[in-house]
Amino acid sequence: MARGSSAFVAALTAASVATVGFLAYRAQAGVPPNLGTRPGVSAKPTATKAPRDSRNPTALPSGSGVGERVVYSVDDDRVWLVSADERVENTFPVIPGSVDPAPGTYAVTSRSQQVTGTDGTLVEHVVRFTGVRGVVIGFSAAVDGAAPAPDPAVRTGGIRESRADGETMWMFATIGQKVVVIR
Numbered sequence: 001m002a003r004g005s006s007a008f009v010a011a012l013t014a015a016s017v018a019t020v021g022f023l024a025y026r027a028q029a030g031v032p033p034n035l036g037t038r039p040g041v042s043a044k045p046t047a048t049k050a051p052r053d054s055r056n057p058t059a060l061p062s063g064s065g066v067g068e069r070v071v072y073s074v075d076d077d078r079v080w081l082v083s084a085d086e087r088v089e090n091t092f093p094v095i096p097g098s099v100d101p102a103p104g105t106y107a108v109t110s111r112s113q114q115v116t117g118t119d120g121t122l123v124e125h126v127v128r129f130t131g132v133r134g135v136v137i138g139f140s141a142a143v144d145g146a147a148p149a150p151d152p153a154v155r156t157g158g159i160r161e162s163r164a165d166g167e168t169m170w171m172f173a174t175i176g177q178k179v180v181v182i183r
Contacts, residue, residue: 060082064082067086068082068178069180070108070172072101074096074182075182078092078094079092079139079159079169089172090165097118097119098156101157103181103182103183104180105178106129106178108175109175111126111170111174113125113126118135118136118158119150121144123140123141123143123158123160125140125141125169126138138159140159140166141165141167143163145162147160147162
């Protein structure tokens with residue numbers, strides 16, 4: 001086979017894989033919340049809050065997974081960046097959007113250096129990991145450093161960090177990085 005043909009086939013394969021990935025992501029965002037449940041059974045996962053160390057409220061909660069990962073507590077509005085050897089590399093507070101992800105294990109699906117958020121704010125170091133009924137969920141930092149409370153009337157999935165913490169997240173959470181969401 002000629003060298004040009006191999007490159008063409010490789011490019012075509014890469015484009016096909018990217019297209020299938022994109023379509024799977026879009027399909028997941030459009031799945032009705034009650035799909036696959038029996039009548040009278042809630043589609044929402046029932047997760048209990050992970051145990052906390054009362055002496056050190058910023059300590060990594062037990063039951064938050066294993067291995068290298070980002071841990072995000074919806075109830076505590078806090079993130080932990082955990083190395084493969086279970087050492088907390090960093091932890092910091094965040095300000096969630098108006099839409100929370102369900103507890104579970106995800107992976108970073110896309111990243112953007114700088115975009116405009118769903119609330120109209122210019123954000124940087126965007127690290128996305130899931131979607132909830134059409135709302136993309138991910139970490140980001142406002143370029144102007146502002147951290148206003150989210151407007152509950154606007155469905156937003158941006159979990160805001162300080163600019164310094166956003167840069168730390170950007171360096172840690174590359175495509176495929178595990179993200180564990182806990183209560």
